[in-house]
Amino acid sequence: MTAQLLFLYFAGMTVMGAVVAVAAPNLVYSALALLVTFIHIAGIYILMNAEFIAAVQIIVYAGAILVLYLFVLMLFNPKQENLYMHKQYKVGIFLGVVVLFLMLFAGYRTEILSQGGSYTPELVEDLGHTRAIGNALFTDFIFPFEMASLILLVAMFGAIILAGSGRRRSKGPGGRVDLSRRKAAKKALADS
Amino acid sequence: MDIGIQILVIVFQIAVVLGGVLTHIAYLTLAERKILSDMQDRLGPMEVGPHGLLQPLADGLKLFFKEDIIPAGANKFIFSAAPILVLVPALIGFAVVPFGRDSLFLGDIEITPYIADINIGILYVLAFASIGAYGILLGGWASNSKYALLGGLRSAAQCISYELPLGLALVGPILLSESLSMKAMTEAQGGGFWHWFIVVQPVAFVIYMICAIAETNRLPFDLPEAESELVAGFFTEYSGMRFSLFFLAEYGNMILVSCIAVVAFLGGWQAPFSFLEFIPPIIWFLAKVYFLLFFYIWLRATVPRLRFDQLMAFCWKVMLPLALVNVLVTSIVKYIVS
Numbered sequence: 001m002t003a004q005l006l007f008l009y010f011a012g013m014t015v016m017g018a019v020v021a022v023a024a025p026n027l028v029y030s031a032l033a034l035l036v037t038f039i040h041i042a043g044i045y046i047l048m049n050a051e052f053i054a055a056v057q058i059i060v061y062a063g064a065i066l067v068l069y070l071f072v073l074m075l076f077n078p079k080q081e082n083l084y085m086h087k088q089y090k091v092g093i094f095l096g097v098v099v100l101f102l103m104l105f106a107g108y109r110t111e112i113l114s115q116g117g118s119y120t121p122e123l124v125e126d127l128g129h130t131r132a133i134g135n136a137l138f139t140d141f142i143f144p145f146e147m148a149s150l151i152l153l154v155a156m157f158g159a160i161i162l163a164g165s166g167r168r169r170s171k172g173p174g175g176r177v178d179l180s181r182r183k184a185a186k187k188a189l190a191d192s
Numbered sequence: 193m194d195i196g197i198q199i200l201v202i203v204f205q206i207a208v209v210l211g212g213v214l215t216h217i218a219y220l221t222l223a224e225r226k227i228l229s230d231m232q233d234r235l236g237p238m239e240v241g242p243h244g245l246l247q248p249l250a251d252g253l254k255l256f257f258k259e260d261i262i263p264a265g266a267n268k269f270i271f272s273a274a275p276i277l278v279l280v281p282a283l284i285g286f287a288v289v290p291f292g293r294d295s296l297f298l299g300d301i302e303i304t305p306y307i308a309d310i311n312i313g314i315l316y317v318l319a320f321a322s323i324g325a326y327g328i329l330l331g332g333w334a335s336n337s338k339y340a341l342l343g344g345l346r347s348a349a350q351c352i353s354y355e356l357p358l359g360l361a362l363v364g365p366i367l368l369s370e371s372l373s374m375k376a377m378t379e380a381q382g383g384g385f386w387h388w389f390i391v392v393q394p395v396a397f398v399i400y401m402i403c404a405i406a407e408t409n410r411l412p413f414d415l416p417e418a419e420s421e422l423v424a425g426f427f428t429e430y431s432g433m434r435f436s437l438f439f440l441a442e443y444g445n446m447i448l449v450s451c452i453a454v455v456a457f458l459g460g461w462q463a464p465f466s467f468l469e470f471i472p473p474i475i476w477f478l479a480k481v482y483f484l485l486f487f488y489i490w491l492r493a494t495v496p497r498l499r500f501d502q503l504m505a506f507c508w509k510v511m512l513p514l515a516l517v518n519v520l521v522t523s524i525v526k527y528i529v530s
Contacts, residue, residue, distance in 0.1 A: 028333065055315035063322025064352060067329065071348045074333050074341065128311060130372060
């Protein structure tokens with residue numbers, strides 16, 4: 001009973017946070033609503049005895065990714081464009097309904113929901129969640145795990161190359177312009 | 193045990209821990225001023241009470257009665273929420289710190305020396321520490337002031353960067369104790385100071401301490417509030433009670449990271465020699481925490497502030513690779529030995 005009430009609270013807040021994140025007029029409010037969503041998802045994980053995932057959820061999503069989002073928001077301070085929403089809301093609703101339908105369809109038609117893995121709740125509780133997840137990740141699922149890290153590595157290389165090439169280009173003419181400006185400023189100083 | 197009594201016990205534990213922590217925060221401010229003044233050959237606060245012992249009380253009262261100013265153009269909601277967002281993560285982490293060994297028994301009611309022993313204790317602390325960055329960032333943004341905004345941005349960059357080596361430094365003790373629970377970690381270091389993880393993990397300890405100082409925005413890493421450049425950084429526009437909440441959070445964080453350092457590297461409540469075990473464990477714990485806090489203040493009196501690019505380069509080019517190598521070496525040695 002308590003677990004169900006808690007689940008309802010966490011699930012409700014997750015959905016509400018997500019709705020506010022999409023609908024809020026202010027981007028900073030959107031980010032904060034997303035923070036609420038992330039923290040409540042962590043709560044759902046804890047209800048499922050998955051403490052490790054819950055902690056990682058907060059550390060990675062709330063503590064790192066969303067802080068970076070906020071960082072960028074504050075650095076560039078983008079103006080809210082209401083037009084953007086109005087132009088695309090029909091497409092958005094259509095896509096949303098399609099995706100929702102697909103998810104419900106997948107959930108009811110296949111055996112994914114009724115399928116149980118080798119890690120039953122009792123086994124996980126017995127082994128300890130962190131140990132169980134470590135065992136599973138580094139034995140049965142080592143290939144997908146390593147693939148995921150490789151993909152992330154590729155993304156990081158991409159970011160570094162993009163940032164690096166931009167700097168190289170701006171060094172040429174940009175540097176010279178800066179130098180001449182500095183010379184002009186020096187001249188002006190000397191003249192005055 | 194009755195569920196009502198159980199809840200009462202938990203509330204009592206929380207009250208004791210919070211009361212203790214808040215008292216420590218108040219007197220840490222006085223200790224800092226006294227130690228700094230001693231190192232700089234002056235007296236420090238002397239007026240209120242004998243040797244200024246009641247100074248924290250007077251400071252608290254003064255801050256409490258100050259006018260609460262919200263600057264024009266500030267986002268009122270976020271401006272008031274930010275100090276709370278900073279303070280709560282700083283205090284919530286104390287829930288998993290094991291302060292002593294023995295439970296207190298009142299009849300058959302057991303009062304443990306920690307509020308909760310959750311099996312991911314150290315990750316829990318790291319998770320909430322990472323939430324603390326929001327308050328700083330949002331406080332800086334909501335103030336509608338360029339100094340505050342710059343301070344907030346700097347702080348966010350600094351917190352995100354130093355969180356990585358901080359977490360990686362703690363992986364060493366986690367590997368050695370084979371547990372994420374702070375209680376199990378303390379118990380793994382029993383039997384004399386040569387079993388403490390600082391002996392086998394000196395690199396991790398140094399990395400942890402440096403990152404902890406950076407995470408709590410203390411000198412020499414207090415760039416978010418570098419007064420000569422940014423007035424007071426992210427809390428420039430704050431006054432009265434709201435300002436004091438930021439202040440409480442800073443000192444609370446100092447105590448929290450010291451507690452974690454003591455648990456992860458200095459054996460928690462364990463005595464250094466077995467013949468010294470007649471001294472209660474909680475006194476050992478407090479003595480170690482006080483030593484680390486003294487070290488913090490000592491450092492503040494000694495080292496000048498870094499430049500921002502030095503700070504970032506130091507984190508990404510020195511601390512992070514070093515922490516990664518430390519994790520690698522620790523795992524290999526652990527694998528070979530066991």
